[in-house]
Amino acid sequence: MGITDVVGKAARNAWSLFVADGIAPPHRTPSVVVGDGRHRTLRRFGPENAGPPVLLVTPLAASPTCFDLMPGRSLVEHLLELGRSVFLVEYGEMTSDDRDLGLEFWIDDVIPEAIARTSELCGNREVDVVAWSIGGTLAMLTAAAHPDLPMRSLTAFGSPLDYSAIPLMALPRLVGRFVAEPALGLLDAVFGGVPAPIVRTAYRLTAIEREIQRPWFVATHLADAETLARMERVDRFQDEIHGYAGRVFHQLATSVTIDNELATGRLHLGDRVVDLADVTVPVLAFGGEDDVLAPVPAVEPVTRLLVGTQVRFVRVPGTHLGMLTGSAARDTSWAELDDFLREPCADSDAPAATLPVEQEVVTTGA
Structure with missing residues (x-):
């Protein structure tokens, strides 16, 4: 490729990236809405009755993309x-009208309804639930609180349970003990929660190195449309992050993060206690080796807290998002997920399949 071709490609890519609508169009697999309600839109991808049902559970505030x-x-x-x-x-955007929504809204209402509806649409078959980040935590709490749901298995990508094992949270947890209540009260009074721009900024700061290096990355890859398109799609995902409802963020900030209740296996919600020991469906949990939001030590306690079921914990390459969508995912986390979905209750003492990841298999008796 001559210098003229390189300069031409770089010029076209620069125009697309900075002036036009982007290098690559937004990616959306075609879907149809099969259930709708307050902060719950259930989508089906592909044809009806294509096969065994899988329900993808989106994290709070994150885009389903x-x-x-x-x-x-x-x-x-x-x-x-x-x-x-x-x-x-x-779940869609949160507004000030949603300030009173708490974790109970998701674990007692939204997610159980989605599981039941998915099962109903697939001939009352049991549903394999697959979730990412805090979505996995919500799915575990849902399974614990509602053991009668038609769930076949649960897979969680990067779902932390021990927040004391997240270095990034050390300072917020310390400072939060003194200022959380007034700060959260102010946010709730003014906005009814945490606005999307604040959440987006906080998410970007967790990958501050990427943000700092972005101009140099763009400059050195300006003639590489494919690489820039991948960067652009991650940027779009970050730009689509939503805000948090006031009460649910208060619960996440105090009970989950500062008080670290989930590390005990139990979460207090008003007068009730949800115990992770009550989860009975087989569980597959992934921890990303480069994940700063949910590092392996924060995720791995799933093996000792879910004592009522069979749990498989797998370390995989990748960041928080990378373990789910990164270049290595197909041969690591997705391959492990494929095996698990085929036979969730397989004998965990059997030799694990050979994969380019470190694996740990843990079985806890009911």
Whole structure:
């Protein structure tokens, strides 16, 4: 390729990136809405009755595009290729009218309804639930609080349970003990929660090195449309992050983060206690080796807290988002997920399949 070609490509890419609508169009696998309600839109990808149902549970505040980020790195597309009936529940934007919504709204209402509806649409078959980040925590709490739901298995990508094991949270946890209540009260009074711009900024700061190096990265890859398109899609995902409702953020900040209740396996919600020991469906949990939001030591306690079921914990390469959609996911986390979905209750003492990841298999008796 001559210098003229390189300069021409760089000029076209620069125009697309900075002036036009972008290098690559937003990626969306076609879907239809099969259930709707307050902060619950249930989508089905692919044809009706394609195969065993999988429900993708979106984290609070995150865009559902985390499961469908780009061609070749879409868990939705991968599951469709496996012949699965794929469903996804998303929550939409939060407003000041949602300030009173707490974790109970999701674990007692939204997620159970999505599981039941998915099962109903698939001939009352049991549902394999796959979740990312705090979505995995919500799914575990839902399974513990409602053991009668038609769930077949639960997979959680990067879902932390011990917040004392997250270095990034050390200072916020310390400072939060003194200022959390007045700060959260102010946010709730003014905004009814935490506005999306604040959440987006906080998420970007967790990858501050990427943000600092972004101009140099763009400059050195200006003639590489494919690389810039991947960067652009991650940027779009970050730009679509939503805000938090006031009460649910208060619970996450105090009970979950500062008080670290989940590390005990129990979460107090008003007068009730949800105990993770009550989870009875088989669980697969992933920890990313480069994840700063949910590092391996924060995720691994799933093996000692979910004592009522069979748990498989797997370390995989990648960041918080990378373990779900990164270039290595197809051969690591997705391959492990494929095996688990085929047989969630497989004998965990059997030799694990050979994968380029470190694996740990833990079985705890009911």
